[in-house]
Amino acid sequence: MKSRGRMQIGSKGEALVISGPIDESSRLLELLDRSRDGRLVLDLGGVTFINSLGVRDWIRMQAAAQRAGIAIELHRVAEPVIHQLNMIIATRGARVASFFAPYACDRCGREDSLLIDAIAHARALAQLSPPTMPCAECGADMAFNDFPERYFSFLSV
Secondary structure, three states, X not given: OEEEOOEEEEEEOOEEEEEEEEOOOOOHHHHHHHOEOOEEEXXXXXXXXXXXXXXXXXXXXXXXXXXXXXXXXXXXXXXXXXXXHHHOXXXXXXXXXXXXXXXXXXXXXXXXXXXXXXXXXXXXXXXXXXOOEEOOOOOXXXXXXXXXXXXXXXXXO
C-alpha cells in the first residue's frame, strides 16, 4: 500500500483500496489520475474516519470527476462514510455497489458490521427493507440495528 498522509491507498483488481482516515492530508483529487476508461472504482471498507475537511475534499473530487466524465463506483463503503453520505447530500453522486451496515443478533447478542450488496438488494433497499443476515456466531437471523429510513437515505439519490 502506498501512503498519502495517514490515508493508505492500495490496489485490488480494478479497485483502489482506501483505508485509514480521510482528512485534510488525503489528497483525494489525485485518485482521479488512476481512473481507467472513464471509471474509478474505490473500495472504502477500510476507512475508519472522515472529518469535515475530508468531506470537503470528497465533494471536490466528485465534482472534478463529473467535469472530467469519470464515473465513481464505491465498493464496501464503511459506516463512517455512510454517515457522511446520509448527512451531507453533496457527498452523494457515486454509484454504491456495496456497503457495510450494523446488525445485531437477538439470540446471542453479537453485533457486527455486515456487507450488503446494494445491487442485488436494490429493490428491497428502496423499500427500506434490509436483507436478513445470518449470525456468524450462532447462525440465527440478525436484525438490522439502525433506522432504515435514516441509514439508507444515501441510496435515494
